[in-house]
Amino acid sequence: MLTRIDLRGGVPDPRRLLPRAQLDVSVAVERIRPLVEAVREHGYPAIREASERFDGVSPEHLRVPVEVIRAAEGELDPQVRAALLESITRARKVHADQRRTDHTTRVVAGGTVTERWLPVDRVGLYVPGGLAMYPSTVVMNVVPAQAAGVRSLVVASPPQKENGGLPDRRVLAACALLGVDEVYAVGGAQAVAMLAYGATVDPAGEQRCEPVDMITGPGNIWVTAAKRLLRGVVGIDAEAGPTEIAILADHTADPAHVAADLISQAEHDPLAASVLVTPSTELADAVDAELARQAPAAKHAERIGTALRGEQSGVVLVDDLEAGLRVVDAYAAEHLEIQTENPREWALRVRNAGAIFVGAWSPVSLGDYCAGSNHVLPTGGCARHSSGLSVQSFLRGVHLVEYTEQALREVAPHVVTLAGVEDLPAHGQAVSVRFPGGVS
DSSP: OOOOOEEETTOSSSSSSSSSOOOHHHHHHHHHHHHHHHHHHHHHHHHHHHHHHSSSOOSSBBBBHHHHHHHHHHHHHHHHHHHHHHHHHHHHHHTTEEEEEEEEEEETTEEEEEEEEEEEEEEEEEOOOOSOHHHHHHHHHHHHHHHHSSSEEEEEOOBBBGGGGGGOOOHHHHHHTOOOOOEEOOOHHHHHHHHOEEEESSSSSOOOOOOEEEEEOOHHHHHHHHHHHHBBEEEOOOOOSOOEEEEEEEEEEEEHHHHHHHEEEHTTTTOEEEEEEOHHHHHHHHHHHHHHGGGGGSSSHHHHHHHHHTTTTTEEOSHHHHHHHHHHHHHHSSSEESSSSSSHHHTOOOOSSSSSEEEEOOOOHHHHHHHHSSOOOOOOGHHHHHHSSSSGGGOOOOOEEEEHHHHHHHHHHHHHHHHHHTTTTHHOOOOOOOOOOOOO
16 A cells, blocks of 8 residues: 655665655745735735635634533543543653743853743634644644743634534534633634734624734645745744655564554544664565554545545665665654664654654654654654654843843953944944943
C-alpha cells in the first residue's frame, strides 16, 4: 500500500527525495485575500456571508451565549467529561513546569539588566471543525495560555449544521471545563480575519469581537493562508499543514503496532502523511500486510487509503539505524516514533522533530490526548526551526535596563565611540549631554 523509497547506499541530501504533501499556501493566500479584506471593512455581514458559503450555515449571532456553553458542559457524556478532565490535569502538570521566572544580571556595579517574561494580553484560539471535531485542541491551546497568564482568551470554531449553527457541543463543553466563555461560531479564513482585526458579530452591530494580539491553533489550508497573510497584524504560532507521522523502526518493532500508528494519523485527512523509515525489508513487508488488513476495516477507510497511497506517505528503506536517524532528522516530522532496540538512546540523538514518542508503549495517540504534552506541533519540516505550542509561545521577554550615573559614566566613551563608527552622532550625544565635563 505504501510507496517505497530506497535510500540504501546513502544520498548526500535525502530531503528532496522524502515524501511530502505539495501545498501551495501562497496561491491560497491570494484566494482568501478578498475575504480577509471584506471582513476587515464590513465585519459581521462579510463573516456571515462566508459562513453561509463555506459552512452552509448562517448564524444570526456569531458569539455563542454563555448559557449555551455551560449547558454543553452539563450535557457532556460522563466518560467524555472524565477523559477531558484527565487530559486537562496532565497538560496543566506539564505546562506548569514550563513557566519562566524573571532574572536580573548584574553587568557591572550599578548596572543591571532584568529579563521579564510578560504574557501576551489577548489571544485568539482556533479550533478546527471539518472532517473531525477537536475538543482536545481546546485543551492544548487553552492550558499553556492560561499557564502563561494570558488575560483574555477567545475561541473561534466553525458553525455546525447539525448543531444549529453552533460549534460542536463537545468543543463548547471543553471551553466550559477550562473557564473560557468568549466563543464564536466562525471558522476558516473569516475567523482568522475576525480575530486579527476585530469585527461586529451581530446584525445590529451591538456586539463586537475585539482584536487579539496573537492567534494559535491548527486549521486547513485556508486558515493557514489567512495566518500567513495576517502575520505582523497579529502574532501566530505557526503555519500548520496536514498532520504527519514518521516512525523509525527496526526488526524488533511489532508490525501491527507500526501499521496502527500510521493509520491513526492517516485518518485525520486525505493529505495526512504516514512515513516508515527502516533498515528492515522484513518489517516493511509485514507492515504492508498489516495495513492491508487493518486499513479497510477502519471507520474512515476511504480517507485513510487516500492518505496512505498519496505522494506524502511511504516506506523509506535505509542501510541501518544511523542512516535512518539522518533521514528522520532531514524529514523533521511533526510526530516521530522510535520503535527500535534501546529506543531512548536513539530518541536522545534526534535533532529535528515536533514531538518524539519513545518505545512501543508511547504511541502518537497518547500525545494527542493524555500524555500531558502538547499536540499543536510544527509540520512540513518546520520542526527544523520551530517548536510546538507551549507556555513560552505566549510569553514575551522584555529587558529592564537600570544604570546609575557612575555606571553610565564608566561606559560612556565606548557608547560614543560605537555611535561614531556607525555615523550616528546623536546617539553619542544622548550620552555626552548627561556629562557636561566630558566622557573621556
